[in-house]
Amino acid sequence: MIVLDKQLRTEAILLDQKLNQWADNEMRLSDKACRAKDLPADFVREFFEFVSKISLKLLDDKDNFYGYFFFQMGKEIRLNIGSATATNFKGAKYVMYFNPFIFLPLTIDQMGNCIRHEILHIVFQHLQRAKDLQDHYSKLALNLAMDIVVNTYLRPLPDDAATLDWVNLQYHLYLTPFGTLEDYVQEIQEAIDKREKTTTITDEDNTADTDILTKFDPLRTHDVWNESDTIDAQLLGRFTEKYVDSASRGKLSDHIANAIAQIKDSNHTLPWHFYLKKLAGTVASGNKKTTARRNRRQPERLDLRGQLRNYKAKIYIALDISGSISDDEFKQAMEEVFQIVREYKTEITIIQCDDHIRKVYTVRTIKDLQARPAGRGGTCYAPVIEYANKHKIDLLLYFTDGKGEDKLRTIPSGYKILWLIGGNGDELSLDNPYGIVKRLHPLEEENSAAEFFFVEKGGYSMNNQEGISLNF
Missing domain, CATH: 3.40.50.410 (von Willebrand factor, type A domain)
Incomplete structure (x- = not known):
């Protein structure tokens, strides 16, 4: 296994060198930004061959749930995501996106855990739950809360990953392990609202039009979720249930087994009026002013009211x-x-x-x-x-x-x-x-x-x- 990891790491280094050489040439020969569609065909082929080897390593793992789940997913390259991997639901399937600028410098174990990270988001139903919360909390608070939930179960992680300890240190919080997404996002949002204007991370997205990201950006980690196909929660739950059923081929860890049980329970026992309330509540019409939120563009102006949908x-x-x-x-x-x-x-x-x-x-x-x-x-x-x-x-x-x-x-x-x-x-x-x-x-x-x-x-x-x- 150690020999295999060394071989894979060598391949990753060579691919990373090819990628950076291509990026340097593109920027020198033209004024346009680097785009994934312009990547050389041989690099794309070699990259996905490398990802396939990581996938096989996940299948050989004792906890092979992630390997079988990942096997069912679509795979694409995106250079404008703020993390090594990202996920959405597109074309009636879950798709995992890779930013090779961030993915390739990682260790092999960190790469595997980036893939596990995205699968845990799906299994914990974060795509659906985030939609219910996005009108009440900032994107940064939601991203951090979701990431610390799943990262609690993963080691080793990338050095710049949003972990519980990192969030506690950055925002002077005392969050404890194994909390819920809803509890975490509430406390993180309150901490963000109290931060000084000089904070290094804000909820202002200044890189929305950037075609390439080379470093982890907690504000951009889940942007691709907004590109997911429009699909109701129950139907998405059924798709997710099929994925987890196909992936459950061995002994599951407790947190995976509990999450799967909740998926099945929510798919089969929620009453119809629950769905009516959920659907009616997602129809937005304009914005209303509120003193409960700061103005997003000028948070230091306490005289300006924020907005809620x-x-x-x-x-x-x-x-x-x-x-x-x-x-x-x-x-x-x-x-x-x-x-x-x-x-x-x-x-x-x-x-x-x-x-x-x-x-x-x-x-x-x-x-x-x-x-x-x-x-x-x-x-x-x-x-x-x-x-x-x-x-x-x-x-x-x-x-x-x-x-x-x-x-x-x-x-x-x-x-x-x-x-x-x-x-x-x-x-x-x-x-x-x-x-x-x-x-x-x-x-x-x-x-x-x-x-x-x-x-x-x-x-x-x-x-x-x-x-x-x-x-x-």
Whole structure:
């Protein structure tokens, strides 16, 4: 193993020399910055051959989970990422990017841990969790918090890696190991807000247009996440579950096993109204001023207020009147819808439909719901999708028994969809739902009258809905 590491290190040194020679020639012969697409083909080939050897080393490791996970991922070179490796979800797969300027000078063990670092971000669901936090915390605080979570489990790390000890020293904190992302980011943000203007690391991104980065930059480590395909959390969770299932071929370390259990739990036990609240909360409309945050551009000016994104959802609800969802079941679900969207002060539009759109009207309270006519046709989702595309909505809830076409003739554009399957339906007929699909459990027949009375009085019971897991 020691001999192999020496051979790999020699290859890395030679590749690093080729890379720097190319960069020097490019900058001397032209005014343009170095770009990954301009890299010599032979260097790219040799680099990925080298990465393949690192991958085989991970497969031979006692904890081979990382090797099998990495084997499934796409691999690309990016020169404008602020770390040796970075990850996003692109083209229906996870992709790992390498910045050879930062990657090649590392030791072989450090290279392996950079790959493990990115895989832990995925397994700990940081891509999804960061989206929930990014409107409340700075990019720097989020990047540091995510990195110290995963770096706790890795040794050796690059000398400039964001570790728990480094963050504690830089920001005069007393963070302890094995904390949560949410706890870390809160304390780091408070420390960043207290720092003097002379800090060496700020949340101002002064290198956004740089085509090449040669040193670790904690502000740029996760920029590629913003380039990920637009995909709902549940579908991304299913993709992640497939990756971890394929990679779990031996004894897993405790932190990996626990993270996988949480992925599976969140994929199968979260109730539909959880997803509705999550989706409605991600629709942003403008900014609002706040005294709780400093102005990003002039943090020393305490008289200037900062900004938070203001949330307001334009929600359409399609009701399949040809399906077998009962009136009581629909009214009970609608009460939960109104409770969730009430805080967003938005108007809800109801679409009654079967194989055509039969009626469209707006509601503000559950009393505005109109009687549902008997369906005159079968079920076809395309008319509603086309209507939603035309009216540029933000969120579509579709109540149906799921028995429609298997392929949409029009692709949803610019909004999120939550499919709620009720009545006698078990699953959605579409091969690709372009959104989240959740089962709406029917009411118990003997309790339906009581539940309806409770809804009409303004209360709500979730006893007959999907079970809620507290292990997020």
